[in-house]
Amino acid sequence: MQLLASLFLPTYPDPPGPKAASNAVAVARQLDATLDAAVINVDIPDVSNALSGFLLDLPAKIREIEAASRNRGKALLEAAAAEASRCNVTLTRQQLKAQPALMGEAAAAEARYFDLCMVDWSPDNDAARMTAEAIVFSSGRPALILPDAKDIGVLGHVVIAWDGSRVAARAVADARPFLERASAISIVTVTDEKTLPSQDIGERLAQGLGARGFRAKAVSIQTGKAEIGIALQEHALKIGGSLLVMGGWGHSRLRDFVLGGATEGILSDLRLPVLMSH
Template sequence: MSYKSIVVHLDASERAAYRLDVALLLATHFKAHLVAVYATFAPEPRAFGIMAASAGWYEQVQAACQERCELLGGLFHAGMARTGASGDWIEARIDARKALARHGRCADLIIAGQSDPNDPQTYVADHVAETLVMTAGRPLLLIPYLGAFPEGGANILVGWDGSREATRAVHDALPFLKDAGQVTLLTIGAGKGELPGSRIPCADIATTLARHDVRVSVRETVDAADARVGDALLSEGRSIGADLIVMGGYGHSRWQEMVLGKCTWTVLRAITIPVLMSH
């Protein structure tokens, strides 16, 4: 298994160029076709017609986004020429969530960025990352808005609780896991109701990974509330120097509104290293 098709979301934010660099690096490494989807916040123009003073502001915003689009498009095509990779440049004209999910469903991996409260250009729609995790059906690699990660998955932490979502995430992350120099499985609430020490934590999934030539070590956590599990993952990731966290994305539908579990919500907002998440 490998990633042969990758979709990366680019926007008008300062961090978009770095996200493109990450995508180019991964596309080159995995010999994958790279699809760059440029999608920004697109307010309804008629909404500004009510106030004459807003018309000029809207035109300025659109002009700045278009200028950024052309810049990133140039970087994308230059990257294609430099690396010899294949790819497509797409300027989305619809809601960013719909555009990314549509293209992402035909890819092996989606790359997106964490929302930055200090950069309004990272806002393209409400809950983009959450929506992709829950609706795209593909693994999402979320890049933090701070930091650089040159190793690209050399030291990976996997959050494991035996659930369907965790299982999906582990198998979706196999291309990264097989290349990693160190993989740590962190048990979270596994074996509830069993006597302490009655079985080896993560033994089954560790054996499965070993058949893929992935060598793992196992660490165990005490039971924690849902929100604290997210904190435990991030804390453990920092303590072992991980440059990638792999975890399942948890959620449910309530009154037709997508609501993520507290663990997933915590991680999405507090990450300081990349996270690969599947649902």
């Protein structure tokens, strides 16, 4: 059965970076997946009345903003189509629209129809953050968060952040397409951040993966003075990791996401692709 992957491209207030399409196509090609590129254009409610129209010309400003959003979306879809054609990846395209505060929810609802959901990530892009958090915590599907500052090559060395939790187990299961194609699998457990179920949880996961035909090596690290999200990424990069797999801690309260320490640390300073599941 062919994997169905999606790429979500919010266009307001800022569009994704220029590498969004090429990176998503590269991942889809590695996984032999069909890719759906979905732009999310802004739909601003009509707030016009006689006074606002007379003083501020709000209806005209709204039309201008929505037109700019649609134009950015059209350009993003054209770039995705060109890259997919170049790399011989099957691509479908769609245009969604949502109010500014609901763009993440629109992405999460559509994400439920796919096996893997990708989001281009920039720490200064509020739309990207909203979309990523909503997919991770509201869609029920795994989110692959791609840093926009670099070209994504082959995601061959998979590094699993393992603490024995439910969300970590979910992430490992969701990472199976990458594990099946991995050149190396490393399991890293942080021992000085919180109480763990036991001292050998990394080795137990390695044994379980081995029984399924995946060779994995387990190590333990300490954060020292670094935040856990930074420590995990630094270790992954130190050992040549190209993909970090982890569970996403957090919950949503009226569309404001309250994130766990590791999740917040990853999203505040993303240094490599991260597959996050909740």
